[in-house]
Amino acid sequence: MLVIMFKATVQRVSTSALKITQNCKSKDFHSVLIMIPHGRRCLSTGSCLYGKILPRKKPRVVHEIAGLEPITYADRMHFVPGLAKPKFPPWERGWKEPNHYQSPKLEDMPLYKDKPCYIFNQRTNVLEGVRQALWLSKSVLIKGLPDQILTLAEDPANQIENQDERVQNAIKNSRLWDTTEHRPPRERFCPSLLNGLLQLCGGLQVTHSELSKRILAEKYSLAATWRRGEDVFQVRGQNGLLLNSMTPLPVVAGQEQIQSTADQALETFYPIAPTIDLQNTHVYQEKNDTGFREDYPYPHAHTLFLMEMGNTPKLLPEQLRAKMVMFAFGNALARAQALYGKEPSVLEKPIVVQSVATNGRLFQFVVFQLNTTDLQSDSGVKNLAWVDEDQPLYEFAKVKPLIKKKVVQVPSGLSGYQPDTFKKFLALYLHGAV
Amino acid sequence: MASCSRLSLHPFLSSASVRLACNRNVQVEASTAKSLYPPIVPSRTAKSKAAKRRVVTEFFEQLRSCTAQEKIRALTRVQRKKYVIYPHTFALNADRWYQHYTKTTFLNGLPEKYESASVVDESVLSEVRAVVCNSILQEHWHAKKGRTFIQKEQEQLVTPFLRNAVCGLKNLLAKESRVLTLSSLDFDPQVNYYWLRGERTIPEGHRRGRVEPMRFQIDDKPHSQIRIPQQLPEFVPLEAEISAEVPVITLAPDLLPLFRRQYDNHIFIGAKLEDPCCYGHTQFHVVPDRFRRDKMSKRGLSDQVEVSLRANGIASLFAWTGAQAMYQGFWSEEDVSRPFVSQAVITDGQFFSFFCYQLNTLALSPSADGNNSRKNVCWGTESMQLYERITDGDIVGLNDAVLKLLLQFLLNKPQC
Numbered sequence: 124m125l126v127i128m129f130k131a132t133v134q135r136v137s138t139s140a141l142k143i144t145q146n147c148k149s150k151d152f153h154s155v156l157i158m159i160p161h162g163r164r165c166l167s168t169g170s171c172l173y174g175k176i177l178p179r180k181k182p183r184v185v186h187e188i189a190g191l192e193p194i195t196y197a198d199r200m201h202f203v204p205g206l207a208k209p210k211f212p213p214w215e216r217g218w219k220e221p222n223h224y225q226s227p228k229l230e231d232m233p234l235y236k237d238k239p240c241y242i243f244n245q246r247t248n249v250l251e252g253v254r255q256a257l258w259l260s261k262s263v264l265i266k267g268l269p270d271q272i273l274t275l276a277e278d279p280a281n282q283i284e285n286q287d288e289r290v291q292n293a294i295k296n297s298r299l300w301d302t303t304e305h306r307p308p309r310e311r312f313c314p315s316l317l318n319g320l321l322q323l324c325g326g327l328q329v330t331h332s333e334l335s336k337r338i339l340a341e342k343y344s345l346a347a348t349w350r351r352g353e354d355v356f357q358v359r360g361q362n363g364l365l366l367n368s369m370t371p372l373p374v375v376a377g378q379e380q381i382q383s384t385a386d387q388a389l390e391t392f393y394p395i396a397p398t399i400d401l402q403n404t405h406v407y408q409e410k411n412d413t414g415f416r417e418d419y420p421y422p423h424a425h426t427l428f429l430m431e432m433g434n435t436p437k438l439l440p441e442q443l444r445a446k447m448v449m450f451a452f453g454n455a456l457a458r459a460q461a462l463y464g465k466e467p468s469v470l471e472k473p474i475v476v477q478s479v480a481t482n483g484r485l486f487q488f489v490v491f492q493l494n495t496t497d498l499q500s501d502s503g504v505k506n507l508a509w510v511d512e513d514q515p516l517y518e519f520a521k522v523k524p525l526i527k528k529k530v531v532q533v534p535s536g537l538s539g540y541q542p543d544t545f546k547k548f549l550a551l552y553l554h555g556a557v
Numbered sequence: 558m559a560s561c562s563r564l565s566l567h568p569f570l571s572s573a574s575v576r577l578a579c580n581r582n583v584q585v586e587a588s589t590a591k592s593l594y595p596p597i598v599p600s601r602t603a604k605s606k607a608a609k610r611r612v613v614t615e616f617f618e619q620l621r622s623c624t625a626q627e628k629i630r631a632l633t634r635v636q637r638k639k640y641v642i643y644p645h646t647f648a649l650n651a652d653r654w655y656q657h658y659t660k661t662t663f664l665n666g667l668p669e670k671y672e673s674a675s676v677v678d679e680s681v682l683s684e685v686r687a688v689v690c691n692s693i694l695q696e697h698w699h700a701k702k703g704r705t706f707i708q709k710e711q712e713q714l715v716t717p718f719l720r721n722a723v724c725g726l727k728n729l730l731a732k733e734s735r736v737l738t739l740s741s742l743d744f745d746p747q748v749n750y751y752w753l754r755g756e757r758t759i760p761e762g763h764r765r766g767r768v769e770p771m772r773f774q775i776d777d778k779p780h781s782q783i784r785i786p787q788q789l790p791e792f793v794p795l796e797a798e799i800s801a802e803v804p805v806i807t808l809a810p811d812l813l814p815l816f817r818r819q820y821d822n823h824i825f826i827g828a829k830l831e832d833p834c835c836y837g838h839t840q841f842h843v844v845p846d847r848f849r850r851d852k853m854s855k856r857g858l859s860d861q862v863e864v865s866l867r868a869n870g871i872a873s874l875f876a877w878t879g880a881q882a883m884y885q886g887f888w889s890e891e892d893v894s895r896p897f898v899s900q901a902v903i904t905d906g907q908f909f910s911f912f913c914y915q916l917n918t919l920a921l922s923p924s925a926d927g928n929n930s931r932k933n934v935c936w937g938t939e940s941m942q943l944y945e946r947i948t949d950g951d952i953v954g955l956n957d958a959v960l961k962l963l964l965q966f967l968l969n970k971p972q973c
């Protein structure tokens with residue numbers, strides 16, 4: 124208990140600092156968000172870059188003594204040594220000016236609630252990784268991808284012609300050839316590699332006409348709320364690239380597998396609370412929003428692509444997988460609540476959302492199936508998450524060879540290409556359209 | 558007293574005299590005779606104009622036998638101050654100046670290939686319409702977005718729409734044109750080109766009074782580009798006579814204004830030389846927020862909107878085709894043996910302009926431009942409105958002509 128309280132206080136301190144950040148766009152920092160521990164905004168760029176912000180001096184404390192009225196120099200209209208400083212009523216401008224706006228205290232804000240809400244946003248770096256994400260989404264983990272997708276991957280009818288050569292060209296283009304400099308930075312080659320692979324997959328529209336019923340959405344904001352135990356949880360914010368489709372994904376696990384999850388117990392990690400590292404706030408709105416309007420022609424979320432480039436903040440593979448699971452769950456939950464209402468229930472038609480995350484070389488794949496929105500209790504039917512971890516697409520892509528003691532350890536160019544990873548990527552892309 | 562003996566004129570009159578026998582047939586013998594001495598050439602190291610000329614000639618001779626990579630490196634190695642040409646510029650009437658610096662003639666309208674109304678498949682056109690409409694509506698209506706800063710509106714609305722439209726059209730038309738399957742689509746690529754054109758007399762400094770060539774650099778960042786492994790066919794033959802003239806600007810570039818800076822000279826098509834997709838197909842540009850129609854009309858420059866689009870098209874496409882030609886080993890002394898062709902679409906979300914460019918000559922430097930009668934050609938349209946406005950969930954006034962042109966542009970493919 125003590126440990127949980129300690130973690131909660133630590134979290135409160137850290138979340139107040141999380142709110143105040145400064146975007147520094149200098150070459151050295153690659154637009155890193157700098158945390159300022161004392162919670163004040165510092166709008167000058169120079170001092171922010173080096174973390175040197177002088178502390179603000181606290182105003183002198185004036186003690187009020189009940190019954191005694193201080194004698195001030197207000198009537199005299201000038202300073203008199205020995206008399207108290209008068210306290211005037213605060214001046215109201217009468218209209219809201221954005222440059223001189225002071226926000227009310229947290230307790231006075233209209234959306235203030237006594238019960239705190241724990242929010243998972245795009246910057247959350249959870250301590251317990253996938254275990255925590257599974258507890259929060261009431262899911263059961265299955266290692267490896269489902270069999271349907273693996274058979275799709277092996278099927279030769281779904282391959283692109285000269286697949287290996289073209290994927291290797293795409294990797295070389297993004298890693299080696301894309302810049303006038305020596306080598307492109309990660310912020311450039313990670314999105315360009317993902318784009319190249321998506322272009323290759325999209326080229327299959329020639330043979331699979333169902334692939335035309337999809338569209339990519341870049342900066343959309345998700346909102347999903349649920350209750351678990353006594354706490355309120357939310358998934359909010361922009362997450363990544365979402366591939367939307369006109370038709371929903373087919374259900375991966377049959378009814379028997381879903382019912383058998385009811386017997387499996389959720390893994391807890393006492394003494395660490397499952398709410399660790401989530402943004403804890405009292406000012407929130409219980410919103411459920413897929414990010415798109417109701418008449419959107421592509422309402423079903425197909426795949427979420429996350430890119431981990433190491434700048435906001437750097438996520439280890441375990442934490443990246445947790446982020447994938449949480450956002451896939453958030454998308455599925457928002458869709459379920461849009462379709463079936465907010466009442467928690469077991470879904471007759473489970474919703475499947477896929478997710479792919481990469482850091483430019485390693486790929487993580489997640490297929491999430493939402494079976495139930497009844498997340499209050501720990502028992503009952505649970506959701507399913509298939510996780511395939513740490514699939515390298517290639518081993519090295521070097522501009523200059525690595526030579527130690529006059530022996531070439533790693534040659535220049537692309538080496539160690541693994542074709543299976545792209546086959547899985549393609550299978551996840553084709554799932555639902557074959 | 559010497560007596561003047563009368564010399565007979567006989568030896569002088571005879572054609573077989575010794576003197577004439579020496580002069581006869583000297584030319585023929587000299588060419589076949591082995592020369593005892595090496596040819597007399599100017600020095601290489603003397604401080605003279607002839608020596609400088611010899612050094613330059615020998616350098617060019619040595620370059621002819623190098624690979625394309627080495628040629629580019631040798632021509633761009635030395636950094637000097639150069640004029641930087643920006644495709645998006647606030648300068649007035651910049652398109653005529655850019656035409657002069659790139660030796661381009663501008664023809665209104667598009668080449669005959671696109672002018673003659675070709676039969677367009679209705680089903681394909683309706684699919685194209687669906688893709689474009691869905692992309693527009695997703696950004697403007699379906700996705701719930703808040704308002705951003707005024708200077709970032711294009712980035713929030715037009716850039717994602719164009720991304721989705723280009724991807725969707727490329728995947729859709731891959732079955733019509735096989736080269737699109739093998740093409741490479743890049744987003745936010747870099748295109749750079751560095752060249753020499755014209756001469757100026759250095760006004761001040763220790764090199765005052767000397768004549769030096771003017772150096773230019775274009776650094777462009779289009780929204781996206783499609784590169785293909787084979788070249789597009791030419792619009793007009795290489796040595797064809799074009800009626801329009803290249804405008805001649807006698808004023809110094811500083812008056813446009815063009816500013817000089819010194820940094821790395823880059824020649825880049827979007828990927829390095831090793832990439833198999835080394836020929837350009839189509840580029841897509843987004844008009845920046847500063848040069849949007851409403852902003853230009855607020856500044857009183859409504860007539861400059863078309864001018865700036867033309868300047869953008871000419872500069873970007875010249876840089877791209879020039880870089881493609883240099884990747885193939887051509888340069889100002891070794892002019893192109895086949896024309897290099899590329900296309901561009903410039904849009905601000907609602908208005909679309911289409912440009913085609915054919916590079917016929919790279920020989921723009923002072924030494925090579927003397928007897929060069931070829932000129933580069935750029936065709937361009939006025940900006941056409943794609944839609945009138947977007948009401949709740951619906952696009953009003955969609956213009957099919959723009960979609961047809963987009964379709965034809967993307968279906969342009971190399972022969973065979």
